[in-house]
Amino acid sequence: MVDWELDVRPVRSARIAVAAAAVLLTTFTVGGIWLRHSSTGVTFYASDQIAMIVLGVVLAGAALLFTRPRLKAGAAGVVVRNLFGDKAIPWDLVRGLSFPDRKAWARIELPADEYVPVLALRASDKSHAADAVERFRALAARHTA
Structure with missing residues (x-):
């Protein structure tokens, strides 16, 4: 194991990335849950809801890359x-x-x-x-x- 004398991570961009990931995950999760209850006449199934939530997880994960x-x-x-x-x-x-x-x-x-x-x-x-x-x-x- 190497003993590092300097170990630096970004501050502001990491905070923004975490906030963006939280917003993305929340938005897509809530959107996925409410997706079935549409007044437009379009029928959404459980698979559509799951896909919407999974998309939110993927996008939130991509946003978290900026904390690396x-x-x-x-x-x-x-x-x-x-x-x-x-x-x-x-x-x-x-x-x-x-x-x-x-x-x-x-x-x-x-x-x-x-x-x-x-x-x-x-x-x-x-x-x-x-x-x-x-x-x-x-x-x-x-x-x-």
Whole structure:
């Protein structure tokens, strides 16, 4: 097990994602329950109700993907988790962490003008993101020197 010196998750976007998931799940569940009671003359069956609720669960799950982003850094290197999958980066490949102007999230600079987006460090988190960037840069200076 690796001991991470830095472990950062987004704050604002995670809260919004949880709220959106709750609204989606509630809306589709209530809509699914009320679906059978239509005054339009259309007949809905139990399978339609179940499908509506399952659709709400799927959409809520998709919204919760925005709670996944995470940045971990330690002596072993850097691990970036975005919406799908993790990417481990050894310190010898890290050229820096930048927050480009007018961009929603930071990115780790790699050799040959490549980069890895870091959705865990979002501009909307303001001081939380700024503190995390400073801590990451201090770790990078220590582990790449």
